[in-house]
Amino acid sequence: MPEKTFIVRIKRQQRPDESVHWEEYELRYRPYMNVIICLRDIAEHPFTRDGKESSPVTYDANCLEEICGACAMLVNGQPRQACTALVDELEKPIRLEPLTKFPLVRDLQVDRSSMFENLKRTKCWIPIDGTYDIGPGPRMSPETQEVGYTLSQCISCGNCLEICPKVNENSHFVGAAIVSQVRLFNMHPTGKMHAGPRLDALMGPGGIEDCDNAQNCVKVCPKGIPLTESLAAVNGQVLRHAVKSFVFGK
């Protein structure tokens, strides 16, 4: 019986300022293969389908169990994590491309540091007094914890930005992931004492007003975070905050 094989097409680009080309690889099929295994197969035998010598593909990956957020890319046009993209479930030939809303580094690797910068800008943390032993944290109902836990599972993969029509050349919407983190910190018993500055950061250009309510984000979130609920909740907070700031001054 001949070996079962399948085709993977990859968009290659050696540097941000170099030209783009596609390469095609024929790989040996095994059960439970994912896109990461495909990329490793290529690294071990870097020859294209027509026998031309190529090079290992550059891509980000770390945990390989969809919790670190590193390996997001376009798989058959969809933003998703490469580790959970199982070959069995994908239409062939499999097409791999880098995310398009972030600066390209090389091949399938992009620079998503803007997401972390925005977490900084929106002050997504609990401002504790220090690491000294000063007793337990605030009590919290199991219901609040459940909502908070759901929100705090965001892995900063960037899929929700990739799919968002309002993240583009002309608009720099911070994206659903960041807004959802603001919701998380604004609901925490300590975090809510400092909600104002986070909401300030979401007013104006790139802020919550830029959301067009396309609702694509929630469909591509690998963690099932209710992003549209977060957008609505934070939108309400920002409106109330704006009115308050207007009436009472800052």
Place this chain on the structure above:
Amino acid sequence: MKHQPKIIIVGGGLAGLMATIRVAESGVPVELFSIVPVKRSHSVCAQGGINAAKNLKGEGDSTWKHFDDTIYGGDFLANQSLVKAMCEAAPAIIDLLDRMGVMFNRTPEGLLDFRRFGGTLFHRTAFAGATTGQQLLYALDEQVRRFESEDKVKKFEGWTFLSAVLDDEGICRGICAMNLKTMEIRTFPCDAAIFCTGGVGAIFGRSTNSVVCTGSAQSALFQQGAYYANGEFIQVHPTAIPGEDKCRLMSESARGEGGRVWVPKAPQDPRRGKDIPENERFYFLEEWYPKYGNLVPRDVATRAIHKVVYEMKMGLVGEPAVYLDVSHIPREVLERKLEGILEIYEKFVGVDPHVEPMKVFPAMHYTMGGLWVDNENQATNIPGVYAAGECEYQYHGANRLGANSLVSCIFGGGIAGPAAVRYARSLARGCEATSPAVYERERVRQQDISDALLNQHTGTENPLTIWRQLGDVMTENVTVIRYNAKLQATLVKIDELADRFTRINLQDRTQWANQTLNFVRELGNMIVLAKVITMGALARNETRGAHYKPEFPNRDDANFLKTTIARYNGGDIQLAYEPVDTSLLPLRERKYTASA
């Protein structure tokens, strides 16, 4: 005026971030280096929880009992004083994390909930669903981001550590690192460097570890003179989903919440697991270890699974695996407490574990051994070099208990930070007084290594092939069961791989985001550390914790109640030993059966 100390921290997992926070809090600037954005560090993979004897369930738990369980679970190989201090600090560590906003599971009263874990009879493990490591890492990441916004921390993400800069007296005066995008090699001066570079899973090819867990940094330091302790103690987790790219962990918390491990009583029973009636199932852990049942320590559970599969030939039909079953647990409990890991199983295997038992098998998971550190300050033997977290050896002896790793990371990082600051402040002359020639010498040495790899055009060996073969031989011979003849054969194989490594073909000679160059440099370091691990295992003729030799089936305190210390001497690896501090708890036989 005394100079302002400068601290570098390498690694941004739990230990590295905790060290960063403590240093920044003391007003000393930190430069934090990480291969990946720190939020993507391997700590996110920790699932089950974090131990602290808060005794919130009226069971009479205490920090002393936590200490006793930890030492006993580690088969008395851990030095006792710092372990005791860690267990005493654990409740306050939980409080701190709680204040940082970790979404720990709660009781109806709004207090922290605790679950059971392996190697203890108490509910001692605080948890956030089944993604506790992720939640803890994020909390620390957020605190560090706050310091970053105040310019107290400067991050260098996308840099990999290559070596320490040591002056003529062997004192650490900085680090040498490579930018993974531009491939630039640069030195960074500092007065003290703290290494929190995690595990060594990649040495075993497929493990539960992340891609970055290569042990490369530890190995580089070892080759510069740092001692490496107890390398032979490798934890193989009993329950993981086998995979070609990695083995995905199925947390011990599945058993902590009532999950049961079993095989069909009839070998090669062709029925689906869920169709096999209760009385035709062999719950071997519960039968063999009635007191702890499914929650025996990991080394014990792993060996039991090996016995069932390989000696008794009672593994599941068609594959070496056993069942881990949570399908009898009410769905709402699973959703609240275990959903994170059940999703992983469903995504990768395509079977719903809420209704069908999961197929699992042991996988390399953790290294108890690591860089040698002192008994007080997390200081290595190189002046100015500190270590914390999985990359050092201090807290877990011969076997780590589940949910103790997160607490040891945070405790160790919390010690290393202030200790490094004290050391830096005590220096008569800081790194600014070090000759630029010292830095240039190290930079050139490292640049030469990269250049040699990039300029070698006659190589024939593929890096991934060498890596796979290293992983295969290490997994087969240096994990669950160890025979001296096979360990010797492994050393021969490692030497062969080291030789072939000199003829490696990079296949990518560009100077931009060249991941192959970085991987090959890591691989060279992995080969050295593989040898340390195997030599330690060969020399230790006893069975202790995770180190199991059928030829020497008992613990031998007379000859081996001692810490293995590996030293690198001009290409040669030498083993020496150091006594273990057993001043607090007297030795006793370790057994988890009913009579213990």
